[in-house]
Amino acid sequence: MRTSAAARAGQYAALLAYLVFLAFPFLWLVSTAFKPPAELAALHPTWIPRDPTLANFRQAFGEQPLLRAALNSLLAALAAAVVAVVVATPTAYVTARHRTALAKAAAGWVVVSQAFPFVLLIVPLFLVLKNLRLIDSLPGLVLVYVVWTLPFALWMLTGYVRAVPAELEEAAAVDGAGRLRILLSVTGPLLAPGIVATALFAFVTAWNEFFFALVLLKSPEKQTLPVILTHFIGAEGVADLGPLAAAAFLATLPSLVVFAIIQRRITGGMLAGAVKS
Amino acid sequence: MRTRILAAALAVVLLLAGCSSGGGDDGRIVLRFQSLAWQDESVAATRELVEEWNARHPDVRVEYVQGSWDSVHDQLLTSFEGGEAPDIVHDAADDLADFAYGGHLADLTHLLPERLRSDIPPGSWETVTFGDGLYGVPFLQEPRVLVADANRLKESGVRVPTPEHPWTWEEFRQVTKRLSGGGRYGVAWPLRDPVSATLNLSLSAGGQLFHRGPDGKVTVRFEEGDEVVPRTVHEQVNTDRSASPTTLGSGGSDTLPGLFAGKYAMVPLGFSYRQQIAQQAPEGFDWQVLPAPAGADGLTQGVSPQTLSVAEDCPHKKEAVAFLDFLLQPENTVRLALGDWMLPTGRRALADPALHTAEHGWATGTALAGHLRPAPAQTVRGYPEWKDKVATPALQEYYSGAIGLAELRERLEKDGNLVLARYQR
Numbered sequence: 001m002r003t004s005a006a007a008r009a010g011q012y013a014a015l016l017a018y019l020v021f022l023a024f025p026f027l028w029l030v031s032t033a034f035k036p037p038a039e040l041a042a043l044h045p046t047w048i049p050r051d052p053t054l055a056n057f058r059q060a061f062g063e064q065p066l067l068r069a070a071l072n073s074l075l076a077a078l079a080a081a082v083v084a085v086v087v088a089t090p091t092a093y094v095t096a097r098h099r100t101a102l103a104k105a106a107a108g109w110v111v112v113s114q115a116f117p118f119v120l121l122i123v124p125l126f127l128v129l130k131n132l133r134l135i136d137s138l139p140g141l142v143l144v145y146v147v148w149t150l151p152f153a154l155w156m157l158t159g160y161v162r163a164v165p166a167e168l169e170e171a172a173a174v175d176g177a178g179r180l181r182i183l184l185s186v187t188g189p190l191l192a193p194g195i196v197a198t199a200l201f202a203f204v205t206a207w208n209e210f211f212f213a214l215v216l217l218k219s220p221e222k223q224t225l226p227v228i229l230t231h232f233i234g235a236e237g238v239a240d241l242g243p244l245a246a247a248a249f250l251a252t253l254p255s256l257v258v259f260a261i262i263q264r265r266i267t268g269g270m271l272a273g274a275v276k277s
Numbered sequence: 278m279r280t281r282i283l284a285a286a287l288a289v290v291l292l293l294a295g296c297s298s299g300g301g302d303d304g305r306i307v308l309r310f311q312s313l314a315w316q317d318e319s320v321a322a323t324r325e326l327v328e329e330w331n332a333r334h335p336d337v338r339v340e341y342v343q344g345s346w347d348s349v350h351d352q353l354l355t356s357f358e359g360g361e362a363p364d365i366v367h368d369a370a371d372d373l374a375d376f377a378y379g380g381h382l383a384d385l386t387h388l389l390p391e392r393l394r395s396d397i398p399p400g401s402w403e404t405v406t407f408g409d410g411l412y413g414v415p416f417l418q419e420p421r422v423l424v425a426d427a428n429r430l431k432e433s434g435v436r437v438p439t440p441e442h443p444w445t446w447e448e449f450r451q452v453t454k455r456l457s458g459g460g461r462y463g464v465a466w467p468l469r470d471p472v473s474a475t476l477n478l479s480l481s482a483g484g485q486l487f488h489r490g491p492d493g494k495v496t497v498r499f500e501e502g503d504e505v506v507p508r509t510v511h512e513q514v515n516t517d518r519s520a521s522p523t524t525l526g527s528g529g530s531d532t533l534p535g536l537f538a539g540k541y542a543m544v545p546l547g548f549s550y551r552q553q554i555a556q557q558a559p560e561g562f563d564w565q566v567l568p569a570p571a572g573a574d575g576l577t578q579g580v581s582p583q584t585l586s587v588a589e590d591c592p593h594k595k596e597a598v599a600f601l602d603f604l605l606q607p608e609n610t611v612r613l614a615l616g617d618w619m620l621p622t623g624r625r626a627l628a629d630p631a632l633h634t635a636e637h638g639w640a641t642g643t644a645l646a647g648h649l650r651p652a653p654a655q656t657v658r659g660y661p662e663w664k665d666k667v668a669t670p671a672l673q674e675y676y677s678g679a680i681g682l683a684e685l686r687e688r689l690e691k692d693g694n695l696v697l698a699r700y701q702r
Binding site: 037038040041042043044045059062063064126130135136214215218219220227230231232233234235236237238239240241 | 313315316317320341342343344345346347348351352355356359361369469470528529530533534535537538540547549550553556557558559560
């Protein structure tokens, strides 16, 4: 079906509007990060700082242990992403390929679990972690992140596995490939985009997470970036805007970099998950 | 707010989990001090003082832990309940009631040195007294002041008020009228949180709002003295057009660009906002600090001081109090006050010449110190709910002109007393 020129123009206009909507807060953040205090309080602020400065970055790094916090966040997010994928991939495979009553029940449980707000989870999680002596430890936090992201990761991956035609596996079996060989040489590569997309989802969720980290971590040297960012906010919500923007800008960079590197794979992964074979 | 309620739910469950105790390490005592200092200068001053203490006391090491005002209540609540709380806790007096009544804070009545007890005025101690115990040391506080565009005041020829001769609320209204016109406003009220500002300033006009009966129960009565401040703001916004209607939902910082650009001649702000103004004001912008208007009770206003408390679970309370005593030596309190651009509560620190300079309005603020009283709602149980569910929406609607004084009174009293009654059965 051909799209008329007007409809196409409308689509592009809508797309552009959406892009502006998405990009505006980030661009504003970048602009704020490079502004000196006087420009932050200008009645008619400008997009491009008139007198750009790195002072906000210097102050942010001088006042708060941003690097250490970023390292903690990175460790927690990477570990959460890896564990979530390692646990979710075989489970998703089994759920997608073997449609037993148990698989259906598991899928139902996954959907239901999404309905629970995280604050309901934190109570039992806190108790369990306390008994395991995992309060105030990054492994404990990683465990929570895995539990928190697992249902959705599983749900995503099940979709991806279903999109890989079972006929391919059967064809490989006919050619004499064993179960392991089929998984590694046929299903694995086709599933890779989905696994990457799921890992990215788990990574970004853990990287941005605030409340669990606030409640579960006590020692200053273990705190993650979102918790440290709140230190730029004072009484009555007064924010130290310049350094806060500088630190927040740096905090968004890893997600952007990861997205930029594997963006093509994700698009492929999304399509693989979306299109029914 | 939502996280607060949920953190409270969490706290209840955690009670069942039992507590562990913090404390010593290889014979050497380690105390964790969670500070909420956040401005560059106050973080530096606090860290320096901790280092000085550690250099002098190798056996009692204090570990600086950075907290955040943004999440302190939830974070402390879960820490206390989970047995992971810091030994020394920085907070504000109006946030302590839950912790004090919950048994999480140590009663300092018999631990504090006489020097500290006698140096801080009884009114300030009142803000940390819950039941029979003292659950913190109030050490810094800030009055609400008017920050004014000095040139606008000069041009208009209005009388500039001083702590000795402040404006009355009526005079203030007339002045803002004179300063308005041509798209400019005499005043911008940043009233995102209208309740504490209104209540604290209303003390000047004799407003009390919360009345404790002989049975100890508190009821809300919105009387003549309580009307003065809300009515002034309402008339300025809706009748005189001398106050900007758009800033009613703003925080203090949001009004500064308008002040610097000449859009507003004055902004009522906490004393510590001067730091932001000094840092952000464009070159050549001449500003000055004026006392808030006075009413039947003069310049009186309510404050909720910043506090330092010791956790009940702390196994080394004596040492923790010794650290507080060091931190709050007059010369050290002055450093903290200058770092936070606030006023010390202690009389000796307050007398320091560094806090009496004309620069940045220090002298004006210091002159107001004697007029500061405990915030009226401090010890009223159920106040947070009354504030969120009844007073905040009612005052916001009244200030924006959506409802009149009669309805404001009815809602504050009728709806308010229903809420308070539930807490006082």
